[in-house]
Amino acid sequence: MVCEMAESAREREGDESGGSDEYEYVTLTSAEVLEKLEEAWQNERFAPELLEHKTEVVDCVLEQIKEMEENLSHVGRGDFVAGIHRLELDRVQYVLRSYLRTRLEKIERHVLHVLEQEADGSSSSRLSPEELVFAKE
Secondary structure, three states: OEEEEEEEHHHHHOOOOOOOOOEEEEEEEHHHHHHHHHHHHHHHHHOOOOOOOOHHHHHHHHHHHHHHHHHHHOOOOOOHHHHHHHHHHHHHHHHHHHHHHHHHHHHHHOHHHHHHHHHHOOOOOOOOHHHHHHHHO
16 A cells, blocks of 8 residues: 655755755655654654654554555454464554554643643644644543
């Protein structure tokens, strides 16, 4: 499965400082999407503050999970290869859940600061729409 997502020129080059913010759509394989999710997960876990939400990566991974579950539902339970694919599916789901759980824990811990930043609107929103609803509750 492939997924399309917008990527800035500086993201491709690994440059996080200033620069051009021109975006182009890039087609990524399942392995590349998983790599981006794992990178976002590790960055979020080790960063002291809430990072920008990787909406496109999460959406692509959710699509892939849905497709994998659908494919596995058509395969017999005793199939050895299907068992390996189920383990991979479990691993991907674990990484995604851990990424989202880490973000929610940071939001809970710093809810006043996060909502204050969102209200200022001075910087781009770091929260997904769902996380903003969670923070306001």
